[in-house]
Amino acid sequence: xxxxxxxxxxxxxxxxxxxxxxxxxxxxxxxxxxxxxxxxxxxxxxxxxxxxxxxxxxxxxxxxxxxxxxxxxxxxxxxxxxxxxxxxxxxxxxxxxxxxxxxxxxxxxxxxx
Amino acid sequence: xxxxxxxxxxxxxxxxxxxxxxxxxxxxxxxxxxxxxxxxxxxxxxxxxxxxxxxxxxxxxxxxxxxxxxxxxxxxxxxxxxxxxxxxxxxxxxxxxxxxxxxxxxxxxxxx
Numbered sequence: 052x053x054x055x056x057x058x059x060x061x062x063x064x065x066x067x068x069x070x071x072x073x074x075x076x077x078x079x080x081x082x083x084x085x086x087x088x089x090x091x092x093x094x095x096x097x098x099x100x101x102x103x104x105x106x107x108x109x110x111x112x113x114x115x116x117x118x119x120x121x122x123x124x125x126x127x128x129x130x131x132x133x134x135x136x137x138x139x140x141x142x143x144x145x146x147x148x149x150x151x152x153x154x155x156x157x158x159x160x161x162x163x164x
Numbered sequence: 165x166x167x168x169x170x171x172x173x174x175x176x177x178x179x180x181x182x183x184x185x186x187x188x189x190x191x192x193x194x195x196x197x198x199x200x201x202x203x204x205x206x207x208x209x210x211x212x213x214x215x216x217x218x219x220x221x222x223x224x225x226x227x228x229x230x231x232x233x234x235x236x237x238x239x240x241x242x243x244x245x246x247x248x249x250x251x252x253x254x255x256x257x258x259x260x261x262x263x264x265x266x267x268x269x270x271x272x273x274x275x276x
Binding site for chain 2: 156
């Protein structure tokens with residue numbers, strides 16, 4: 052299948068905003084997701100957005116969706132050192148029964164003091 | 165209370181051996197998954213079960229055989245292990261719309 056594209060690394064200073072970008076493959080994906088993976092841990096769902104929305108805000112997180120360009124972004128306001136992790140975007144791909152999540156390769160976010 | 169648990173956390177074995185990884189979820193979800201994360205952190209779905217029935221098999225070699233004894237458990241058995249099977253294997257479960265997957269902590273498999 053096609054790849055969901057993300058930049059591999061992002062480094063920001065504590066207190067700044069972080070913006071992680073993603074280009075997905077299927078324009079008919081109904082839901083798009085952001086997951087966070089801390090070292091040695093499983094994936095934690097951060098937020099998701101329905102495809103008929105342009106924006107979703109959840110505390111320090113803002114998701115922007117541009118369906119025309121198949122572009123998804125995650126903005127983290129007031130980034131903290133505890134936000135250092137790998138961030139994955141994912142799209143839903145329907146199957147004959149059920150669905151599968153197609154993940155990007157992940158963006159490693161490093162937050163420096 | 166752990167929502168999705170996996171055992172073992174680490175598994176080191178020789179090429180050619182057969183091994184199993186177990187997964188249990190206490191969320192009451194109907195759907196469970198196995199994902200493989202390679203050394204470059206690329207995450208790919210392997211299998212999905214809904215109410216003990218296999219619904220997705222993403223062209224995984226038939227050395228990999230999932231088994232779901234009940235809807236709270238999904239185990240992964242791997243025969244004739246190969247070096248390329250070394251990876252972190254994640255179990256996940258979900259229910260409802262939108263589907264939100266909850267992941268286990270992962271099992272790091274190393275094949276020597």
